[in-house]
Amino acid sequence: MENELFTGTSVPKAYLKLSMPLVFSMVVTLIYNLADTYFVAQTGNTDLVAGVSLGAPVFTLLMAVGNIFAQGGSSLISRYLGAQQTESVRRVSCFCFYSTLVVGVVIGAGMLLIQQPVLALLGADAATWDHAAAYYFWLAVGAPALILSFIHSNLLRAEGMSRESMAGTILGAVVNIILDPVFISVLGLGAAGAAIATIIGYLCCDVFFLGVVLAKSKVLSVHPAHCRAGRNQVVQILTVGIPSAVVNLMQSASMVLTNQFLLPYGNDKIAAMGIVLKVSMIVLLLLTGFAFGGQPLFGYYYGAGDKERFARLLRFCVQFLSAVALVLSAAVFVAAPGLMRLFLDNDGVVRDGALMLRCQVVTMVFVGFVLLMTIVFQSMGKAGASFVLSISRQGVVFVAVLLVGRQLAGYNGILLAQAVADTLTMLGALVLFRTQLQKHGYA
Numbered sequence: 001m002e003n004e005l006f007t008g009t010s011v012p013k014a015y016l017k018l019s020m021p022l023v024f025s026m027v028v029t030l031i032y033n034l035a036d037t038y039f040v041a042q043t044g045n046t047d048l049v050a051g052v053s054l055g056a057p058v059f060t061l062l063m064a065v066g067n068i069f070a071q072g073g074s075s076l077i078s079r080y081l082g083a084q085q086t087e088s089v090r091r092v093s094c095f096c097f098y099s100t101l102v103v104g105v106v107i108g109a110g111m112l113l114i115q116q117p118v119l120a121l122l123g124a125d126a127a128t129w130d131h132a133a134a135y136y137f138w139l140a141v142g143a144p145a146l147i148l149s150f151i152h153s154n155l156l157r158a159e160g161m162s163r164e165s166m167a168g169t170i171l172g173a174v175v176n177i178i179l180d181p182v183f184i185s186v187l188g189l190g191a192a193g194a195a196i197a198t199i200i201g202y203l204c205c206d207v208f209f210l211g212v213v214l215a216k217s218k219v220l221s222v223h224p225a226h227c228r229a230g231r232n233q234v235v236q237i238l239t240v241g242i243p244s245a246v247v248n249l250m251q252s253a254s255m256v257l258t259n260q261f262l263l264p265y266g267n268d269k270i271a272a273m274g275i276v277l278k279v280s281m282i283v284l285l286l287l288t289g290f291a292f293g294g295q296p297l298f299g300y301y302y303g304a305g306d307k308e309r310f311a312r313l314l315r316f317c318v319q320f321l322s323a324v325a326l327v328l329s330a331a332v333f334v335a336a337p338g339l340m341r342l343f344l345d346n347d348g349v350v351r352d353g354a355l356m357l358r359c360q361v362v363t364m365v366f367v368g369f370v371l372l373m374t375i376v377f378q379s380m381g382k383a384g385a386s387f388v389l390s391i392s393r394q395g396v397v398f399v400a401v402l403l404v405g406r407q408l409a410g411y412n413g414i415l416l417a418q419a420v421a422d423t424l425t426m427l428g429a430l431v432l433f434r435t436q437l438q439k440h441g442y443a
Contacts (some may be wrong), residue, residue: 011297011309011312011313011316014297014315015293015294015297015313015316015317016293017162017295018157018160018162018293018294018297019162019290019292019293020129020162020293021162021163021165021166022157022162022165022289022293023164023286023289023290023293024287025164025166025169026285026288026289027285027286027289028169028170028173028174030054031173031177031405032057032246032274036074036168038342038343039050039180039181039184039185039194040184040191040194041275041343042185043184043185043336045191046070046267046268046344046346046349047127047131047142047267048131048190048191048272049126049271049274049275049344050131050267050270050271051124051128051129051132051134051191051275052126052131052132052135052191052194053134053259053270053271053273053274053275053277053429054119054122054123054128054132054135054259054270054274054276055122055132055135055136055191055195056255056274056277057122057220057253057255057256058111058118058122058136058139059146059198059247060217060249062107062139062143062146062147063102063147063150064147064245064246065102065103065104065107065147066104066146066147066148066149066150066151066241066250067150067241067245068237068238068241068245069096069099069100069103069151069241070096070100070149070150070153070154070155070241070275070416071093071154071240071241071245072096072130072236072237072238072239072240072242073092073093073096073151073154073158073237073241074154074155074157074158074296074299074310075240075241075295075299075378075379075381076092076233076237076240076381077089077092077093077155077158077159077219077299078158078295078296078299078300078303078379079299079300079302079303079379079381080092080303081158081159081219081299081300081303082299082300082301082302082303082304083303083304086218086219089219089220089231089314090219090220090221090223090226091221091227091228091230091233092225092229092233092237093155093213093221093222093226094218094221094222094223094224094226094228094229095218095227095228095229095233095234095237095356096151096155096237097148097151097152097222098224098227098301099277100147100148100150100151101144101148101200102239103147103204104143104144104146104147104148105143105144105425107143107147108140108141108142108143108144109286110137111136111143112129112137112140112141115133115136115137115140118136119132119133119136121256122256122259123256123259123263125263125267127267128267129200129226130278131190131191133193134189134190134191134192134439135191135194135195136195137192137194137195138195138196138199138221138262139194139195139196139198139199139416141199142195142196142198142203145202145203145206146198146199146202148202148206149168149172149202149206149209151170152165152168152206152209152210152213152220153165153169153205153208153209154165155220156168156201156209156212156213156217156220157292157295157296158295158296158299159218159219159220159296160215160296161216161217161425164212164216164320165209167208167213168205168207168208168209169333170313170402171204171205172201172202172204172205172208173201174201175197175200175201175204176197176198176200179197179198179200179201179400180193180194181198183196183197183286184197189435210222226313227375236381239383240378240381240383240386241383242383242387246387246390246391246395246440249393250390250391250393250398251324252401252436253394253395253399253427254394254395254398254399255277257273257402258273258398258414258417259273259302260369260403261402261406261414262414265411267423268346268348268349268352269352271349272340272349272352272353272356273346273353273356275340275343275349275353276340276353276356276357276360276380277360279332279339280332280339280357280360280361282328282332282362283325283328283329283364284331284364284367285324286324286328287321287324287328287364287368287371288369288371290317290319290320290321290324290368291321291368291371291372291374291375292375293394294313294317294372294375294376294379295378295379297309297313298313298375298376298379298380299379299380301313302379302380302442304379307441307442308426311441311442314376314442315370317371318369320427321368321372322365322367322369323369324368325364325365325367325368326365326373328361328364329364329365332357332361333357333358333361333362334357336353336354336355336357337350337351337354338356340353340357341355355415356415359415359416359418359419360418360419361422362419363418363419363422363423363426364422366422366423366426367393367422367426369425369426369429369430370389370392370422370425370429371395372388373389373429373432373433374386374390374440376437377389377432377436380442385432387426388427388432389429389432392421392424392425392428393421393422393425394418394421397421397425397428398417400420401417401420401421401424402417402421403415403419405417419427
């Protein structure tokens with residue numbers, strides 16, 4: 001374990017050394033997301049674009065399941081490493097690996113059994129049903145591989161191997177980008193091709209990460225003999241991991257609800273929103289990368305009882321993330337029409353999408369703070385505070401604002417719902433910051 005990085009390096013330098021590989025992998029993931037949307041959009045079929053967009057909540061749901069064990073496990077492992085409990089690290093990492101594999105198989109099978117009602121719930125109609133069904137089917141088949149990929153990408157970072165985590169993510173994304181045009185256009189598989197390329201990319205990630213754990217890790221394990229996590233360890237994994245997963249679950253629910261509310265305005269609006277959500281990931285993924293980059297340090301410092309370095313790291317992250325969010329969101333806000341036209345040269349979609357995109361990014365500086373606070377509370381094992389933030393921005397607060405906004409302002413109320421929800425969640429995060437961190441000397 002590279003303890004020197006955690007204890008003998010300046011806080012900003014240690015943070016940047018851990019976060020930059022993660023951010024770089026996020027950039028590659030971002031390129032993949034944009035390329036995936038680009039290749040689908042290049043077919044010129046708005047029904048195909050809408051069908052794939054309707055499947056996005058399913059993809060997010062699978063991410064949520066993976067994050068239960070990935071975030072819960074990495075948080076606990078970071079604290080164990082700070083306390084120098086390496087045997088506990090082996091048990092937790094092994095438990096997370098095999099539990100995720102089993103859960104992935106069960107969820108994939110369950111998805112296939114309830115495909116028809118789920119597609120109806122997602123908002124698929126006669127024009128988009130076949131596209132959405134093809135995308136959904138292959139995501140279900142590949143669910144174990146997709147879910148499993150989140151485990152070691154997070155656990156390796158908790159051990160300090162951010163570069164290896166980055167390399168695996170990049171490998172999967174590059175494979176996906178190469179296969180997308182082949183499967184979607186050359187072989188004419190459309191939505192099914194997009195999903196198959198995605199699953200193959202995640203399979204490559206899984207194999208790479210497993211090789212790194214076996215060859216390089218000093219504390220992580222996949223040996224069945226180590227799969228003996230105690231009841232208290234399982235509870236700690238779940239109490240941190242479930243709130244983390246709720247973020248993705250709420251994101252899925254919000255996308256489904258938004259698509260349902262946009263459906264009366266036409267499939268072009270859904271297609272535009274599908275592109276917008278991918279483009280807004282330019283800002284969101286980078287902010288997530290920088291926020292998550294500090295997770296191993298926050299967990300290590302908390303486990304070691306080092307309040308001074310914890311507070312120093314927190315102050316630096318708040319300032320740094322705020323600056324990054326302002327610059328990125330301003331750039332996307334200005335370039336919104338051009339970014340939309342890169343994907344679909346349709347005047348109506350570009351006009352609608354530019355407005356949607358600006359509404360999505362205008363409050364990203366608030367989102368950065370909320371993400372950071374969520375990660376900090378996860379790292380400390382404070383499941384309650386993390387859960388409150390997890391169910392707010394794209395959960396309870398968003399749904400409430402969306403319902404009120406639709407009633408008061410119709411279509412425009414739907415578009416502004418996310419910005420209003422971001423603002424309200426930011427206020428909640430400030431309250432938690434003062435009561436949970438400042439009060440106890442961690443800020």
